[in-house]
Amino acid sequence: MAKFFDRIFKPFQRHVALPSSLVPPVVGIASGKGGTGKSMVTVNLGVLLGSPRARVRILDADLGLGNAHLPLGLKPDRNLQYFFEEKGSLADLLQHSRYGVDVLPGGSGLSRLAHLNPSDFRRFALGLDSVLEGAAAVLVDSAAGISPQTLSFLLASDLVLIVTTPEITSLTDAYALIKCLALRRPGRGVSLLVNQCDDSQQGWRAFEKIRDISGRFLGIHVSFLGAVPGDPAVRSALAARTPIVIRTPSAPAARGLRACARRLEDILEEIPQWRKVPSYGRRLLEAQR
Amino acid sequence: MISGPIPPHPRALLQDLWLEPEATGLAEARPSLKVSSSAKKKDADPTTRGPKAKASQGDLREDDPRERPPYQGNLDSEVFHLESGWKLLASDLCFGKGLDVDFLGMDANRTPIAVLALGEEDQDLCPLKLLDLKAWFQRNKELIRQTWMRICPELISLDLCRDLRFFLIAHEFSPSLIERLSCLSSFDLLLFRLRSLGVRGQQYWYAEGVAPWAHHSQEVSPFEAPSGVEAELLRERINTFLSRVQVVGEGLVGRSLDFEGDRFDRRALIENELVLELGVDQGQVWIRIPGIPDEFLLGTDEEQSRVLDCFLRSLMARNHPTWGSVPLGNSPRKPEQTQNEGKALGGRPEPQPREDRLSSSEPEKDSPWGRGNPCRSSKHAERSEGTRLSDEEMAAFFGS
Structure with a gap:
């Protein structure tokens, strides 16, 4: 697949001609239920959209149990505790992969980080701006569930992408998440990606269910980003700590992810580059209130 | 270049x-x-x-x-x-x-x-x-x-x-x-x-x-957005149609029409209310207008005019305090003004503003806006109270 920004020549706009005050588009990736493949989707979409010149940054917003760095084969030697103990800035934590994607890893097994107090959260949010500056796009890999912290990360994003599986439990949890978002910000649409499908029809049916129910009860528009089939190659790519779109590009899951990336690319193209919007950190603070 | x-x-x-x-x-x-x-x-x-x-x-x-x-x-x-x-x-x-x-x-x-x-x-x-x-x-x-x-x-x-x-x-x-x-x-x-x-x-x-x-x-994939030349042509057709929608819609209600979504999946909103929805499926542009069960396809100029006509009718049917019931090209009038006019002419009383109807004890009928209405009606407000899924929502999932 031709790379996102290479194809339309945004690298030069974003990295040569544009000032550093540019606000990159932010996609919040979430799920109601855990284990839907959110991190796998985030990492692979990041790899497909990013390039060495137009780097995509992944913010692992699962601050207590982050693992977005794992599929990229990164081994961060520090975690967020380093930042909160005031030993350095967030930029020191940024991990650069060789696939055109940078990751700000979350903590691993740090319960304190899963629910930050307001002052720590404020410090974290304001520190984020310097890390995300200059990125072509930002993907926020949020924690599963509907904790206030998770919802803040999503509400501050330009686009919310919900990852679900076709199981009814996953669908109802995805709907519950949409409902929480709708209550906080009515009328705002979300996108849906159905992972681990038997076939694309099953993905479409799952989407239709969520779309119809969200429209009927919440008045929320849900758009379909795509369906990713269940594929054993995903597991082997994860074991090899390589994104599946790199390790097995011809695998069904990699194909599904490429189709989703193309759709996401279209959506991101519509987000104006010169937006008069506050930075992501500021929006995060706003959402937290 | x-x-x-x-x-x-x-x-x-x-x-x-x-x-x-x-x-x-x-x-x-x-x-x-x-x-x-x-x-x-x-x-x-x-x-x-x-x-x-x-x-x-x-x-x-x-x-x-x-x-x-x-x-x-x-x-x-x-x-x-x-x-x-x-x-x-x-x-x-x-x-x-x-x-x-x-x-x-x-x-x-x-x-x-x-x-x-x-x-x-x-x-x-x-x-x-x-x-x-x-x-x-x-x-x-x-x-x-x-x-x-x-x-x-x-x-x-x-x-x-x-x-x-x-x-x-x-x-x-x-x-x-x-x-x-x-x-x-x-x-x-x-x-x-x-x-x-x-x-x-x-x-x-x-x-x-x-x-x-x-x-x-x-x-x-049938759900994939089209690419290349075909995509550009579709995009141009969509933009031309939406500019017509914007002109006639804003002219009728006297409010600005906002668009959201990506280039193949667009929604037109007036004051956060969905008034038209458009998308692409297998190279065809479909259009849905809340309150109208039929789905339209964006075809010839004549068909587009028919869609625009339906769109305008749906806007006029909307009984909204500030727009929808306003005559074409007029700005919204104050309630006192309409009441006085009604008395002076000895005609039928003007319809009550929507707020009064909403506050009455009479239950509201189903909104003609169907799936697109974003949490505005009392029905939605009632159902969306709290994050717990209601019995009706659960029934919708389980199909019973």
Whole structure:
């Protein structure tokens, strides 16, 4: 697949001609239920959209149990505790992969980080701006569930992408998440990606269910980003700590992810580059209130 | 966009980009890049090979950079990152008469990729050449393994059990070539157009994917947004239609019409209320208007006018305090004003403002806005109270 920004020549706009005050588009990736493949989707979409010149940054917003760095084969030697103990800035934590994607890893097994107090959260949010500056796009890999912290990360994003599986439990949890978002910000649409499908029809049916129910009860528009089939190659790519779109590009899951990336690319193209919007950190603070 | 009066031949341009990484500071990034010894064997007929002959005759690495044309000094091969994980292995290979390959690489899956840089003169015979090359590869895998891998050790990493893929790169592809290539449905084929851009006096080159740039039949999904030329045409039609919607809609209600969504999936809203929804499914543009059960397709001008008519009727049917019941072209009137007018004329009393009706004890009837109404009606407000899923919502999931 031709790379996102290479194809339309945004690298030069974003990295040569544009000032550093540019606000990159932010996609919040979430799920109601855990284990839907959110991190796998985030990492692979990041790899497909990013390039060495137009780097995509992944913010692992699962601050207590982050693992977005794992599929990229990164081994961060520090975690967020380093930042909160005031030993350095967030930029020191940024991990650069060789696939055109940078990751700000979350903590691993740090319960304190899963629910930050307001002052720590404020410090974290304001520190984020310097890390995300200059990125072509930002993907926020949020924690599963509907904790206030998770919802803040999503509400501050330009686009919310919900990852679900076709199981009814996953669908109802995805709907519950949409409902929480709708209550906080009515009328705002979300996108849906159905992972681990038997076939694309099953993905479409799952989407239709969520779309119809969200429209009927919440008045929320849900758009379909795509369906990713269940594929054993995903597991082997994860074991090899390589994104599946790199390790097995011809695998069904990699194909599904490429189709989703193309759709996401279209959506991101519509987000104006010169937006008069506050930075992501500021929006995060706003959402937290 | 063109670098000068005569754009460089794609082959010469790619050779400069990919075979001279040190000139662009990318030597470390592409350590395996090397002109194979087979390049010498190649028949360099200047009449058919064009600028390639010039490029392959001399050793490009020994050129004095100051003598190069201006575009060569500023090339940046990073923008030629055609696909994630693809790697260039060798250049200038000739597997037989008419079977020359400009560059040979592999994808992340170690599938061999033949990269053909096409000048205008190469395009007529290109589909035949692709057929020949694919057949030759399938027939001579053992030969490649035994002979070519010795000549060009970089090829050892190729997985020869996989079918050959092709990247075609040209300044422009003729429509007839694209048409013929689209018939090669079993080929894994990507097409890229060379484009350049001047930035502060410097010329940068990049590759732009063109339809059918993703031609793998298994990747076609009915839910996928269309790409390439077809997509641009659709986008233009959608934008033209939506501009008409905006003009007539804003003219009727006296409020601004906002649009959200991406280019193939758009929603028109007035004061956060959905008034029209549009999307693309299998190349067809569908339109839904809340309150109207039928789905429209964006077709001829006449059909568009019919859709616009339905759209306007749906707006007028909307009994909204500030818009919808307002006569065409008038601004909303104050309630006191309408009451006085009604008394003075001795006519029927004006309809009550919506707020009064909502506050009455009478339950509201189902909104004509159906699925698109964003949490405005009392019904939705009641159901959305709290995050717990109601029995009705659960029943909707479980179908009982």
